[in-house]
Amino acid sequence: MPADPARRSQESWRAILDAAYALFVEGGYQSVTMGGIAARAGVGRQTLYRWWPSKAAIVFEAFLDKVSIGPLPADGPLPADGPLPADGDLATGDLATLLRAYAHGFLTLYVDGAGGSRLRELIGAAQTDPDLARVMAEQWFEPRRAPVREALREAQRAGAVRADVDPDTALDLVFAPLHYRLLVSGQPLDAAYADAVVDLCLHALRYIASDTTASRPSKSSLQGPQARR
Amino acid sequence: MPADPARRSQESWRAILDAAYALFVEGGYQSVTMGGIAARAGVGRQTLYRWWPSKAAIVFEAFLDKVSIGPLPADGPLPADGPLPADGDLATGDLATLLRAYAHGFLTLYVDGAGGSRLRELIGAAQTDPDLARVMAEQWFEPRRAPVREALREAQRAGAVRADVDPDTALDLVFAPLHYRLLVSGQPLDAAYADAVVDLCLHALRYIASDTTASRPSKSSLQGPQARR
Amino acid sequence: MPADPARRSQESWRAILDAAYALFVEGGYQSVTMGGIAARAGVGRQTLYRWWPSKAAIVFEAFLDKVSIGPLPADGPLPADGPLPADGDLATGDLATLLRAYAHGFLTLYVDGAGGSRLRELIGAAQTDPDLARVMAEQWFEPRRAPVREALREAQRAGAVRADVDPDTALDLVFAPLHYRLLVSGQPLDAAYADAVVDLCLHALRYIASDTTASRPSKSSLQGPQARR
Amino acid sequence: MPADPARRSQESWRAILDAAYALFVEGGYQSVTMGGIAARAGVGRQTLYRWWPSKAAIVFEAFLDKVSIGPLPADGPLPADGPLPADGDLATGDLATLLRAYAHGFLTLYVDGAGGSRLRELIGAAQTDPDLARVMAEQWFEPRRAPVREALREAQRAGAVRADVDPDTALDLVFAPLHYRLLVSGQPLDAAYADAVVDLCLHALRYIASDTTASRPSKSSLQGPQARR
DNA sequence: TTCTAAGCGAGACGGTACGTCATGTCTTTTT
DNA sequence: AAAAAGACATGACGTACCGTCTCGCTTAGAA
Numbered sequence: 001m002p003a004d005p006a007r008r009s010q011e012s013w014r015a016i017l018d019a020a021y022a023l024f025v026e027g028g029y030q031s032v033t034m035g036g037i038a039a040r041a042g043v044g045r046q047t048l049y050r051w052w053p054s055k056a057a058i059v060f061e062a063f064l065d066k067v068s069i070g071p072l073p074a075d076g077p078l079p080a081d082g083p084l085p086a087d088g089d090l091a092t093g094d095l096a097t098l099l100r101a102y103a104h105g106f107l108t109l110y111v112d113g114a115g116g117s118r119l120r121e122l123i124g125a126a127q128t129d130p131d132l133a134r135v136m137a138e139q140w141f142e143p144r145r146a147p148v149r150e151a152l153r154e155a156q157r158a159g160a161v162r163a164d165v166d167p168d169t170a171l172d173l174v175f176a177p178l179h180y181r182l183l184v185s186g187q188p189l190d191a192a193y194a195d196a197v198v199d200l201c202l203h204a205l206r207y208i209a210s211d212t213t214a215s216r217p218s219k220s221s222l223q224g225p226q227a228r229r
Numbered sequence: 230m231p232a233d234p235a236r237r238s239q240e241s242w243r244a245i246l247d248a249a250y251a252l253f254v255e256g257g258y259q260s261v262t263m264g265g266i267a268a269r270a271g272v273g274r275q276t277l278y279r280w281w282p283s284k285a286a287i288v289f290e291a292f293l294d295k296v297s298i299g300p301l302p303a304d305g306p307l308p309a310d311g312p313l314p315a316d317g318d319l320a321t322g323d324l325a326t327l328l329r330a331y332a333h334g335f336l337t338l339y340v341d342g343a344g345g346s347r348l349r350e351l352i353g354a355a356q357t358d359p360d361l362a363r364v365m366a367e368q369w370f371e372p373r374r375a376p377v378r379e380a381l382r383e384a385q386r387a388g389a390v391r392a393d394v395d396p397d398t399a400l401d402l403v404f405a406p407l408h409y410r411l412l413v414s415g416q417p418l419d420a421a422y423a424d425a426v427v428d429l430c431l432h433a434l435r436y437i438a439s440d441t442t443a444s445r446p447s448k449s450s451l452q453g454p455q456a457r458r
Numbered sequence: 459m460p461a462d463p464a465r466r467s468q469e470s471w472r473a474i475l476d477a478a479y480a481l482f483v484e485g486g487y488q489s490v491t492m493g494g495i496a497a498r499a500g501v502g503r504q505t506l507y508r509w510w511p512s513k514a515a516i517v518f519e520a521f522l523d524k525v526s527i528g529p530l531p532a533d534g535p536l537p538a539d540g541p542l543p544a545d546g547d548l549a550t551g552d553l554a555t556l557l558r559a560y561a562h563g564f565l566t567l568y569v570d571g572a573g574g575s576r577l578r579e580l581i582g583a584a585q586t587d588p589d590l591a592r593v594m595a596e597q598w599f600e601p602r603r604a605p606v607r608e609a610l611r612e613a614q615r616a617g618a619v620r621a622d623v624d625p626d627t628a629l630d631l632v633f634a635p636l637h638y639r640l641l642v643s644g645q646p647l648d649a650a651y652a653d654a655v656v657d658l659c660l661h662a663l664r665y666i667a668s669d670t671t672a673s674r675p676s677k678s679s680l681q682g683p684q685a686r687r
Numbered sequence: 688m689p690a691d692p693a694r695r696s697q698e699s700w701r702a703i704l705d706a707a708y709a710l711f712v713e714g715g716y717q718s719v720t721m722g723g724i725a726a727r728a729g730v731g732r733q734t735l736y737r738w739w740p741s742k743a744a745i746v747f748e749a750f751l752d753k754v755s756i757g758p759l760p761a762d763g764p765l766p767a768d769g770p771l772p773a774d775g776d777l778a779t780g781d782l783a784t785l786l787r788a789y790a791h792g793f794l795t796l797y798v799d800g801a802g803g804s805r806l807r808e809l810i811g812a813a814q815t816d817p818d819l820a821r822v823m824a825e826q827w828f829e830p831r832r833a834p835v836r837e838a839l840r841e842a843q844r845a846g847a848v849r850a851d852v853d854p855d856t857a858l859d860l861v862f863a864p865l866h867y868r869l870l871v872s873g874q875p876l877d878a879a880y881a882d883a884v885v886d887l888c889l890h891a892l893r894y895i896a897s898d899t900t901a902s903r904p905s906k907s908s909l910q911g912p913q914a915r916r
Numbered sequence: 917t918t919c920t921a922a923g924c925g926a927g928a929c930g931g932t933a934c935g936t937c938a939t940g941t942c943t944t945t946t947t
Numbered sequence: 948a949a950a951a952a953g954a955c956a957t958g959a960c961g962t963a964c965c966g967t968c969t970c971g972c973t974t975a976g977a978a
Contacts, residue, residue: 179405
């Protein structure tokens, strides 16, 4: 008998997400407990188990709620980078600018942000929790990939980017190194690195026009696209 | 009083690593417990705490032990890709071949391997365990990056690869997408993807010598260069 | 606002008592729950709380209902000893026969009966529930004591039983040992025991006629036998 | 693996029994919880479950401990009637005195005593807990019955009490009414009642010497009084 | 050789968190 | 207004692990 969402208490829902997010940000994922959330939210423990399958699900929903909804009315420490700078027309115009914007948005959210570094822990938890992994892929990563993928396709149609590369693979060239440094390698993840990655990626993708002139290595190639102007 | 390693019982050590690895492979990281390891190893629980700081440390050491030592005498299900094909001269000769070998070795170990998919869980655990993160970076990731980095530098010196890119950043172009698909995106991680990534990476790095001969990727799929002919 | 009994749903009432009794007989007192009764009766939980103050009250009423109303229409496993063989004229005629009939009725109901041994649990529950204790005393024990008490008084008036004994105390001589073996001592409670108890009781009560001097309570009776020598 | 009693912590044991008894006396059986005992004793909850099968077992052991060991050094509110006045020679000499002593001891312990009325609750709990019932029968009731039974046998051998009655049945004549009023009937349980019961009991048992013809147990005695007319 | 200090197996200990269950109150919807 | 339905706060339950702490037992190296 799956609980009927229509009868759900909105107050409890809010209180739970707020409590879960607060505990998460304050003490990290490991420090969050079902009992702790319930106590802080002034809610029965059973209410948690009624609506969520696991701690991971609650914490992720709380995170999503806080980050996506934008700055909280009062106390929110969120950078609220949220989904994206969001004006879609970037896509057509300037892929390089879009990619760079994304890379810097990533840094803002994951590295500088208060709750940002906590996302690492959620991704970590997802490694042993297939449900969480699926939900995060659907609700967090894919929404962030989609607009970039679309811009990439547009660029391919416009002939600005080689058309023989699967857009998802191309996307990975930018997204992957950022996540890699965040999660795997301990090496620095800063603006310089983000710029370098974007440039290299553009290099790799560039060259439907690359033809002869394009291939100039050291300096000019960094801003390859711009150089073409 | 830090325990004296000289008096350490070798039998217990072996039994503990074997037990930890067995439990890890059988049930996943979450299913491993200190008590479980001790019981399976026929060892007192205190012995674990005497020599290791945490469950993560034991499991990682057990994993490292099994994977690095090569095929076990009797029952080892490890593909034993282990460190690397290991003869360093690959480096000079053919960077593309080396990269491809690494990418496929990654698949063999992380995707096909029995204990392979378990490594995901260890990386996940490291997201909330700085000590584990550090140890893994030092003892697992860096040893696998080092020879490739060296080959890259060699290629840079030989003029086969553009010299204005930080080798570690360049490395990430290959390593990152593989880890990204493993850990973050739920998208397929197979040989075709590995090949595509290596090709794109070579494209990005190629071209101080790019012009004529340098990079011939796997299938001509890149066809950029060929097209120029 | 005390609920108005006039508006009470007869169907629900029946269903609740049936459900409570069924759960009680099937699994014992501890296994009965408010939620369980409500679910089995197809009734809202609040309906239980509206009409009964506690689980004990429901279960006792259900027990009383089933045992007193006589054999159920279809499935009743009750021996339906119920109140008593019921023709009151036994009282005058033959006290011994009456007592024996009661003692054997007790065995039938409490020991042999299906729901019989469950009564033990109700008495047990009454030890921590004063309300239940009171209700049981009024509605279960007293109705069973009353006719015997009346018979005893009749016998006292007729001179067949010593008149210097409080009828309630005399009653206890028969009722108490049966309950004692049921509730306290683990010793066998069977027909032989019931007969022996009744005989001894008759001995104790008999003799206002048997021996004029004897009935001096406190001092002399202590060594009754010796003193008379 | 049943826990090894040799390694048991004496301090915890004491603290647990003290805590359990205190909670029991203060709030009644229902108010005692495993968690409450553990907290008050400053003990882990698992320690309770390690050594006792149930709350009932702990509380009974605590009760037994307090009542049997005699008056506590400082705060014990127990009347310490405990086992018995204990000098066995009462048995031979004066059965009546012994019975009366027991009856009054019963009142002191069960009715007047602080923890006394709590014993009712334990007997109540035993009605749904066969293990507790068995343990109480062995460790509480039987030790109190044994000396009286022995005195009775002695009296039978001495010819002071009719020999055709099973001693346990005879015992019940005194013990049962006291427990009956305590547990079942709500009627007063006081010294007068106790005396009356003892007197009646002595009457019932007396007369192998009292009346030559009378002592035919099962059949003829039924209408004894009437028959003699 | 004896002493002694460590490692070791075993497992009891005080704790924390878990997920389930039952309670009694409440609100919503239907009859 | 009673009733079915069921969400809610509360809190006890029994279990699983945690990390620490004794216990004896062995097993050296030092006296």
